[in-house]
Amino acid sequence: MxxxxxxxxxxxxxxxxxxxxTKEQIAYAAQATLKRFNYPIPSVDDVGRYIGNGINMMLVRSIFGKVDVSPDMLPADQMAKIREVFNEEYLNGLNANFAxxxxxxxxxxxxxxxxxxxxxxxxxxxxxxxxxxxxxxxxxxxxxxxxxxxxxxxxxxxxxxxxxxxxxxxxxxxxxxxxxxxxxxxxxxxxxxxxxxxxxxxxxxxxxxxxxxxxxxxxxxxxxxxxxxxxxxxxxxx
CATH class of the missing domain: 3.40.50.1000 (HAD superfamily/HAD-like)
Known part of the structure; x- marks a missing residue:
């Protein structure tokens, strides 16, 4: 020690x-993003469990519903589109839902x-x-x-x-x-x-x-x- x-x-x-x-803030942006791509919507608590290794990893975990994933489980062009939408959603909500x-x-x-x-x-x-x-x-x-x-x-x-x-x-x-x-x-x-x-x-x-x-x-x-x-x-x- x-x-x-x-x-x-x-x-x-x-x-x-x-x-x-920031769990709620991140989760709301993730939920809005996945909804636009017709993916199943994770709960706020689930997204909270997926936070910790960057946004792309959080998004892939949210899409597949588990922690043990890799960003290359999605095609690179699809990942780029999802991330672009998330960036838009999250930037618009940065001033709220945090403490x-x-x-x-x-x-x-x-x-x-x-x-x-x-x-x-x-x-x-x-x-x-x-x-x-x-x-x-x-x-x-x-x-x-x-x-x-x-x-x-x-x-x-x-x-x-x-x-x-x-x-x-x-x-x-x-x-x-x-x-x-x-x-x-x-x-x-x-x-x-x-x-x-x-x-x-x-x-x-x-x-x-x-x-x-x-x-x-x-x-x-x-x-x-x-x-x-x-x-x-x-x-x-x-």
Whole structure:
């Protein structure tokens, strides 16, 4: 287990299921999309189970009704048409049907006041992530936002995390990956950084504890308290 003994220099956050409840928002767009192509309509809860590996994977899972799928199960031209419609539906609904998890707004403000760098590393496309972060009220809080289509690697590959660390001039050993899924924890572990997982998010129905994150929290506020407790340690070490 990697242990945090002082304030990290950088907090890397996942977005969906970590900072914001977006299951309904994503599900409504997916339902509207599949309806236009005459596919069976999944429930909101089913779509929630399919979130976590990018939009195309979520759509294919929704179409086939199971988690264990591959995007190439659909012809590339058909996938492109479905994704184009989803993009339209989702962009039109980004300002509604989401909510910050309890304690997120207060926590992000406290971390900002401490002077820590913060970034979002998400498999969600940047064209959705950046506007959503704005609707969340966090336009001026994050030092970097990396969406899933900007580089070819995606979580659980560690490179997106290392890429953001490089952009912000932070040693990965001084960064913490904070998320709600196996993808987040595995990416952080492979980047050799401390990992924090929340139990309340989207992890395809699996228990995120099974991938052995360094710290597990049931509420964002408890995580905030933990980070704030490191402030005294940092001051005593300086």
């Amino acid at each position: 990697r242990e945090l003994k002082k304030l990290p220099e950088l907090l890397l956050f996942d977005l969906d299921g970590t900072l914001a409840k 910050l998890y309890d304690g997120v707004y207060e926590g992000i403000n406290k971390f900002k006041a401490l002077g820590m760098k913060m970034a979002v590393v998400t498999n969600k496309a940047e064209m959705f992530a950046k506007p959503l972060i704005g609707y969340m009220g966090f336009n001026d809080y994050f030092d970097y936002v990396l969406g899933g289509e900007v580089i070819k690697e995606r979580k659980p590959d560690p490179f997106p995390l290392l890429y953001v660390c490089q952009k912000l001039g932070v040693d990965p050993h001084n960064a913490v990956m904070v998320g709600d899924s196996d993808n987040d924890v595995l990416a952080g572990q492979r980047a050799d950084m401390v990992t924090v997982a929340f139990t309340y998010g989207y992890n395809s129905g699996k228990d995120v504890r099974n991938c052995h994150p360094d710290y597990v929290f049931d509420r964002f506020g408890v995580f905030t308290d933990f980070i704030m407790s490191l402030k005294n340690n940092t001051e005593s070490l300086d």
